[in-house]
Amino acid sequence: MIERVKTKKIYVGNVAVGGDAPISVQSMTFSQTRDIDSTVEQINRLHFAGADIVRVAVPDIEDAKALKEIKKRTSLPLVADIHFNHKLALIAAEVVDCIRINPGNIGSKDRVAEVVKACKERNLPIRIGVNSGSLEKQFDDKYGQTPKGMIASADYNIKYLEDLGFNDIKVSMKASDVQRTVQAYRGLRPLNNYPFHLGVTEAGTLFHSTVKSSIALGTLLLEGIGDTMRVSITGELEEEIKVGRAILKDSGVVKDGLNIISCPTCGRIEADLVSAVAQIEEKTKHIKAPLDVSVMGCVVNAIGEAKHADVAIAYGKGAGLVMVKGEVVARLEEKELVEHFIKEVEKAAKEFKI
Numbered sequence: 001m002i003e004r005v006k007t008k009k010i011y012v013g014n015v016a017v018g019g020d021a022p023i024s025v026q027s028m029t030f031s032q033t034r035d036i037d038s039t040v041e042q043i044n045r046l047h048f049a050g051a052d053i054v055r056v057a058v059p060d061i062e063d064a065k066a067l068k069e070i071k072k073r074t075s076l077p078l079v080a081d082i083h084f085n086h087k088l089a090l091i092a093a094e095v096v097d098c099i100r101i102n103p104g105n106i107g108s109k110d111r112v113a114e115v116v117k118a119c120k121e122r123n124l125p126i127r128i129g130v131n132s133g134s135l136e137k138q139f140d141d142k143y144g145q146t147p148k149g150m151i152a153s154a155d156y157n158i159k160y161l162e163d164l165g166f167n168d169i170k171v172s173m174k175a176s177d178v179q180r181t182v183q184a185y186r187g188l189r190p191l192n193n194y195p196f197h198l199g200v201t202e203a204g205t206l207f208h209s210t211v212k213s214s215i216a217l218g219t220l221l222l223e224g225i226g227d228t229m230r231v232s233i234t235g236e237l238e239e240e241i242k243v244g245r246a247i248l249k250d251s252g253v254v255k256d257g258l259n260i261i262s263c264p265t266c267g268r269i270e271a272d273l274v275s276a277v278a279q280i281e282e283k284t285k286h287i288k289a290p291l292d293v294s295v296m297g298c299v300v301n302a303i304g305e306a307k308h309a310d311v312a313i314a315y316g317k318g319a320g321l322v323m324v325k326g327e328v329v330a331r332l333e334e335k336e337l338v339e340h341f342i343k344e345v346e347k348a349a350k351e352f353k354i
Contacts (some may be wrong), residue, residue, distance in 0.1 A: 006193065007019060009124070010123060013076075019195075020099050025053075025244040028056065037082050043076055043078075044074065047074070049180060050241050052076070053077045053098075054074075058080045063088075078098075083102055090114060093115070093118035093122060100127040111122075125168075127170045131175070132145040133145060150173050174199050186225070193325050199230045200231075202232065205233070206239055276295060287346070291345065294312035296315060310348050
């Protein structure tokens with residue numbers, strides 16, 4: 001079991017972040033926030049995809065004014081993403097559940113103090129969002145766009161909020177590559193106990209973002225670092241949630257849904273394994289019980305893996321076995337195996353107890 005770093009628990013709306021709370025998965029709408037109908041539609045899509053928190057961009061006054069109506073029509077906790085203009089944060093703070101500011105571009109200390117005051121009045125947390133590409137001049141000049149510069153910026157701004165008597169803070173340290181991202185989070189972690197929002201920024205398309213995010217976020221999660229996360233993808237909103245949930249599950253941080261073990265394709269396979277696994281994934285995606293299920297395509301690996309799975313198919317030539325907890329429960333022709341296997345998985349899921 002992975003032991004998470006102990007952090008302060010804060011609340012973004014009704015979602016706890018940090019402490020003993022589950023690691024939450026976030027995303028961000030891409031609509032113009034002033035387009036209320038489109039923004040609400042995207043938030044609802046994220047809700048049904050399984051998002052815990054959603055962030056919206058607030059680049060100007062019309063977007064800030066739209067937040068009140070959006071909040072009325074949605075149930076997910078809402079984070080306002082603010083750059084450059086602190087007055088937008090003051091408007092947003094009247095209705096949203098969290099304010100995200102980038103200390104490198106929000107302006108003078110007096111402006112930050114106004115944002116802090118507004119958040120205090122409504123018990124809103126502030127996310128300090130440090131990006132390698134937009135560090136304050138003093139840190140960029142001294143360190144460049146390096147993990148040291150990101151850590152120095154975050155530590156400086158955390159201490160500044162603390163000096164204002166504010167400590168409902170979460171922190172993100174994002175770069176566009178894996179190494180700087182991991183090094184920045186690792187370096188900052190011993191310096192405070194605030195929850196961390198994990199992510200690789202500007203990570204690219206679905207393929208590249210999945211690879212980058214899996215390496216960076218997976219590495220940090222395995223070290224117990226991270227309390228909430230976003231997988232940033234140039235593409236469909238739902239994919240961010242899907243990949244984020246998969247990283248949490250496949251890193252072993254959470255036990256949620258089936259762990260499907262299947263052969264790589266090779267010359268020993270004696271069945272249409274690709275089709276079988278696709279059918280199984282589709283027909284079992286609703287199952288939340290953390291079962292290990294095995295779909296093996298040849299005698300070399302089949303029996304050994306099947307013995308250790310909760311439910312398994314062990315394919316042979318034109319036929320195969322369905323096994324439960326290592327015991328054979330059916331010998332069937334190939335065309336009958338998947339259907340029987342799914343019935344056994346559903347049965348095991350109903351009987352599963354945490």
